[in-house]
Amino acid sequence: MKRLLSLIIFLLPLFTHAQYISGCGPYTTSGPITLASNTTVSGKLIDLAGANTVGITGNGVTNVHITKCKIINNTNFGILLNGCTNITIDSCYISNVGFGVYAQSGSSQIKVNGNYFLNINGISTAFLGHAVQFNGVNGGGSQINNNRVENIAGVAIHPHDMLNVYQSNGLPGDSIQVIGNWVRGGQYYFWPDANSGAAGIIMGDVGGSYQVCRNNILVNTGYSGIQCNGTGTHIKIDHNQMFSTYAPVSHQAITILDANQIECSYNQTNWTNYNNLNVLYSDGETQYYLGSTPSPTPVGFATNTWKANITANILPSSLIPACGTTATRPNIAYNPTIYIFTVGVSASIGAPTNSGGNGTFSVSPALPTGLTLSSTGAISGVPSVATAQGVYTVSCVNSGGSSSVPLQITINNPVVAVPKITYNPNTVNVTVSSTIPTLNPSSSGGAVASWGISPSLPSNLTFVNGVISGQALTTQASTPYVVSATNASGVSNATVYIQVNPQPPLAPSISYPASSYALQQNTSITIQPTNSGGVGMYAVTAGSLPASLSLNSQTGVIQGSLTAIQSPTNVTITCTNATGSSPFVISFGVNAAPTNHWFLINNTWFGPVFQ
DSSP: OHHHHHHHHHHHHHHHHOOOSSOOOEEEEOOOOOOOOSEEEEEEEEEEEESOOSSSEESSSSEEEEOOEEEEESSEEEEEEOEEEEEEEEEEEEEEEEEEEEEEOOOOOOOEESSSEEEEEOOSSSSSSEEEEESOOBOOOEEEEEEEEEOOTTTTBBBSSSSEEEEEBBBBOEEEESOEEEEEEEOOSOTHHHHHOOOOEEEEEEEEEEEEEEOOOSSSSSSSEEEEEEEEEEEEESSOEEEOOTTTTOOOEEEEEEEOOOESSSSSSOOOOTTTTOOOTOTTTEEETTTTTOOOOOOTGOOOBBBOOOOOSOOOOOOOSSOOOOOOOOEOSSSSEEEEETTTSSSEEEEEEEOOOOOOOEEEEEHOOOOOOOOOOOOEOOOOOOOEEEEEEEEETTTTEEEEEEEEEEEEEEOOOOHHHHEEEEEEEETTTTTEEEOOEEESSSSSSSSEESSSOTTEEEETTEEEEEEEOOOOEEEEEEEEEEETTTTEEEEEEEEEEEEOOOOOOOOOOOOOOETTTOOOOEEEOOOOOOEEEEEEEEEEOTEEEEEOTOOOOOOEEEEEEEEEEEEEEEESSOOOEEEEEEEEEEOOOOOOOOOOTTTTTOOOOOO
């Protein structure tokens, strides 16, 4: 598929190249012309009979159309523009001149399209033989497109760079165009006083910016096919074809001598150098050259095809046709030219208007998946793959030439709502080693693409697609966890709280050594309980201890000295903790203490009396 697409791109100029003018007229004979603003110069034959005279000169003029003119036989410029604006040169025939078209001195909006240039001889080493040169042309709207240039060996005296863009600057989105030109023949020998290599096309010569060189075909153009020299920026060289047999000065198909990185991609070359070699040396001498101090490797450089299966037949045998008629060139327009579509939604671009002749439509590169181009130039379909913003050039072609319009198309994924998640309930409070109740999110927003949670859940709890479950193995205080649900439109957060408590203590289970005590007055006692359950706090919950006895609330020990006599009385001692309580009933009785005294009664002593 890629190979087929590349073939279509390369063959496109063969079907789209302009055939506006045969050089046969009819013409009205004229001498040299000096342009005036807001005029059209049409159908003029300017034969200068070898004079060192400029054919047409413009100085500071604006809004001029030069069309269907024939300029031949001089040793100077065919057309010279100094500081001119909005000049269109098309359907002209320029032959056997020193220099074809020269635009300089801050000229802008210069269009040199669909002209024939035959045998460019050169003026001097200061003005070498160019078919077209932009020198200091700045701003948008400048083009060198769909021209035919042929230099016949032994006839053209000193052809040099055929199409040259020198220190000229386009604009972002409106580059200087050098597109769809056919060039055959060029420099075969160095000038004795100008030992410099020429090329079919030179971009970024000694600087410049925003230039594009595309879909040009070059055969046997001399030293190089296409060069980029200097400190240019934002320069693209793509989808061109270059072929050369041996010539004394033939070196590389592509020469990049730019201090900045440019784009050079999808070109095809088959180039034989001055050593009669058609190989890739380690320094890239034959097919390409990046300089002895290497220039930055161009963007897309790996997509070029070196030693491609192409021959001189990539151009027809005659670039300058014999006299005859041609069809009216198409002139198409789309409005608007910027489109944004959505995956899965029907898309449509209406057929363009066409104020010229009918033709066959094509588009390059291939449209986004799901879109098709109809025979009327309309585009329709249902896009199925999101595609970044790209430029797709639609062309309409007939034998009279071509008309092309770049369309900017973007395919976006469908817009989805931001997720909106909640948990109900959103709180877990369990005892360690318990399985927690599953927390399930609900969402009232868009579909969730990915889930996240922060911080990480405790050991053995799981988080899968927003669902929290598992067994709590470690205790922790109530801790917040932020769950995030994300899709292409945004993120939604919800907070859940998880608390894991320790196992509760056992309920107390107490007893005392006896449940009934008969105590004696004036004695001291200590009674220690036992507890086979959980620790708790002790308290008298029913009745009262005998006077002078006390209960230790933490240990349950009852102790003290008995001072008062009391009949047996039940007392309930209860040990209590968070889990439960354990009561124990004790009966306490306190008897009088025995006496140990002698008594004198009627002069008689009596011993101890016990009560």
